[in-house]
Amino acid sequence: MEDTLIRRAILLLGMFLALEAIGHGKEAFAxxxxxxxxxxxxxxxxxxxxxxxxxxxxxxxxxxxxxxxxxxxxxxxxxxxxxxxxxxxxxxxxxxxxxxxxxxxxxxxxxxxxxxxxxxxxxx
CATH class of the missing domain: 1.10.760.10 (Cytochrome c-like domain)
Structure with a gap:
């Protein structure tokens, strides 16, 4: 259960950072x-x-x-x-x-x- 919550938190953090980068005109790719x-x-x-x-x-x-x-x-x-x-x-x-x-x-x-x-x- 705790392992699943940690994975979800990491996934959500990654998605947030990618969206934040795109939202600020930065590319999320090479x-x-x-x-x-x-x-x-x-x-x-x-x-x-x-x-x-x-x-x-x-x-x-x-x-x-x-x-x-x-x-x-x-x-x-x-x-x-x-x-x-x-x-x-x-x-x-x-x-x-x-x-x-x-x-x-x-x-x-x-x-x-x-x-x-x-x-x-x-x-x-």
């Missing part, structure tokens, strides 16, 4: 490899207004923003910053500079949009 093609779609929908079509931080909304959006074509932006840094900024935002996106786009879309930004705008 992500596919990042796809810059899919990331371009996400970028053009959510990011282009601030960061611009050339990724230079000169989107239509940029003049009204301070601080200005990141310029992905600037080599200094990338110096000393890891992929994890950029994924974290997209996911959780950065102070007053950028809003968090974890509750707007999926974890897969975050990976995809970062792949697009990195492969398209990062100086070689």
């Amino acid at each position: 992500l596919a490899p990042a796809d810059p093609v899919d990331g371009k779609v996400v970028y053009n929908h959510y990011c282009v207004a601030c960061h611009g079509p050339q990724g230079n931080g000169q989107g239509l909304a940029a003049p009204a923003m301070f601080p200005h959006p990141a310029n992905f074509t600037d080599p200094n932006l990338w110096k000393g910053r890891s992929d994890a840094f950029f994924i974290n900024v997209i996911t959780n935002g950065r102070k007053r500079v950028m809003p968090p996106w974890w509750d707007v786009i999926t974890a897969q879309e975050i990976q995809d949009v970062y792949a697009y930004v990195k492969t398209t705008f990062k100086p070689k």
Whole structure:
């Protein structure tokens, strides 16, 4: 009897944690490899207004923003910053500079949009 209650409690806890993760926009499963093609779609929908079509931080909304959006074509932006840094900024935002996106786009879309930004705008 006690063994059955423990099993049920563990099962319910697992279900709760999975639903909680999904409810917060987090994936409860492994992500596919990042796809810059899919990331371009996400970028053009959510990011282009601030960061611009050339990724230079000169989107239509940029003049009204301070601080200005990141310029992905600037080599200094990338110096000393890891992929994890950029994924974290997209996911959780950065102070007053950028809003968090974890509750707007999926974890897969975050990976995809970062792949697009990195492969398209990062100086070689």
